[in-house]
Amino acid sequence: MAFSKQLAIIYPNREFGGIYSLGPLILFNIVNKIPGWRCSRQYLDSNNLKGINLIGFTMQYELDFYNFEKILLKNNISLEKSRKEIIFAGGPCVNTNTKPMENYIDFFILGNVENVISSVLELYTNNKDEFLKNISKIKGVYIPGLNKKIDNFDIDLDKIEYPILQPFPDRITEEFVFGRVFMLEIERGCPFACKFCLMKKFYDKVHYRSLDNIKQIIDQGVKINKVNKIIIYSPSFTHPKRKEILKYILSKGLEFSVPSLKVEYVDKELLELIKNGGQKTLTVAPECNELLRKSIGKDISDEIFFKFIDYANFYNFKKIKYYMMIGLPEQTEKDLGELVDFIELSKKRFKGELYVSINPFVPKPGMQFENHIFDKKLIKKQLMFLKKHLKVKFKVANINLSHKEWLLANSSDFRQI
Numbered sequence: 001m002a003f004s005k006q007l008a009i010i011y012p013n014r015e016f017g018g019i020y021s022l023g024p025l026i027l028f029n030i031v032n033k034i035p036g037w038r039c040s041r042q043y044l045d046s047n048n049l050k051g052i053n054l055i056g057f058t059m060q061y062e063l064d065f066y067n068f069e070k071i072l073l074k075n076n077i078s079l080e081k082s083r084k085e086i087i088f089a090g091g092p093c094v095n096t097n098t099k100p101m102e103n104y105i106d107f108f109i110l111g112n113v114e115n116v117i118s119s120v121l122e123l124y125t126n127n128k129d130e131f132l133k134n135i136s137k138i139k140g141v142y143i144p145g146l147n148k149k150i151d152n153f154d155i156d157l158d159k160i161e162y163p164i165l166q167p168f169p170d171r172i173t174e175e176f177v178f179g180r181v182f183m184l185e186i187e188r189g190c191p192f193a194c195k196f197c198l199m200k201k202f203y204d205k206v207h208y209r210s211l212d213n214i215k216q217i218i219d220q221g222v223k224i225n226k227v228n229k230i231i232i233y234s235p236s237f238t239h240p241k242r243k244e245i246l247k248y249i250l251s252k253g254l255e256f257s258v259p260s261l262k263v264e265y266v267d268k269e270l271l272e273l274i275k276n277g278g279q280k281t282l283t284v285a286p287e288c289n290e291l292l293r294k295s296i297g298k299d300i301s302d303e304i305f306f307k308f309i310d311y312a313n314f315y316n317f318k319k320i321k322y323y324m325m326i327g328l329p330e331q332t333e334k335d336l337g338e339l340v341d342f343i344e345l346s347k348k349r350f351k352g353e354l355y356v357s358i359n360p361f362v363p364k365p366g367m368q369f370e371n372h373i374f375d376k377k378l379i380k381k382q383l384m385f386l387k388k389h390l391k392v393k394f395k396v397a398n399i400n401l402s403h404k405e406w407l408l409a410n411s412s413d414f415r416q417i
């Protein structure tokens, strides 16, 4: 079959990470079913944009703006919009703020791409010359200077097509951390409203996929892709049928991996299911000490984390990952001292390995804490405090890069940063 038109969806980072991204898979599945269109997934380390009609970028985080530039340069495509190629972007980082990329992107797809893409392609096919003007009427398509942003975050997950086909390259290295798996998205949005998170800006309510639909997706997905492991995608894993979902996966003889857990949603039965699914490491995000945790919108006591550790010990989990933040609004030395105590107590209590990751908080437009200043000097001082007092080994994100991420997120043009 001859394809007259091509769309490339680019994950502007390495393939071993991008292969697990759901956004490109959604486009890949929808576009390849539209007669006359072909869609390819491309990456920072594997791209060829010759002959592509529509070039899409899925922007995950701000530092990838530079990779966007690299990819265009490598393909001899101008950053200026006067070029002949049409470039669009979507993904969490442009949903947050389109400004830094507006000078270089012809149109943005904001919110749920499933609601939009078929109409966009139809209008391209019908009239290439008037294309941008015509798509400016579609809700969720934003063309800087031509129309206004209209929210496109409402969706019924049971009514949209699931990206069942999830191909992997023939040869994968161990950098592909999950191996060959099937990605299962069970919910979009989150019922919580942590002040340092953007989720609430996008989805004011949680969209849960129904259990029946999830079961069908699992059946088809593992059969078509010939895999025996499922990775569950969800921002906070609060699906009311989460145990039933895990039980169903187990009944099929499959392994699975769950995302970061909300400890207050964990009981022994859930951990037993996770253990039986083959997962050895549990990930949670206490973020900071108990008092500050409450004021940033996560009202969970240290005691609940300790109870979680007891359950993890009971089922002999080998590793717990803690994600913590510094540079939070009003985070004092007293808070850091309590954070040290909390981590030390957790370490003593857990029989396995406690992995601690310390990350600077990066305020972004749309968060409740959006106006907080990223104070590099203060963050470095906080880090010194932790290095001095915390006996448990920890990993730290690169503060200079986090600072750059903050500057980019709040900029009006990423090339000026």
Ligand code: SF4
Pocket: 190, 191, 192, 193, 194, 197, 198, 199, 200, 235, 236
């Ligand atoms: S940090 Fe997690 S729990 Fe809090 S709002 Fe964001 S996704 Fe939800």
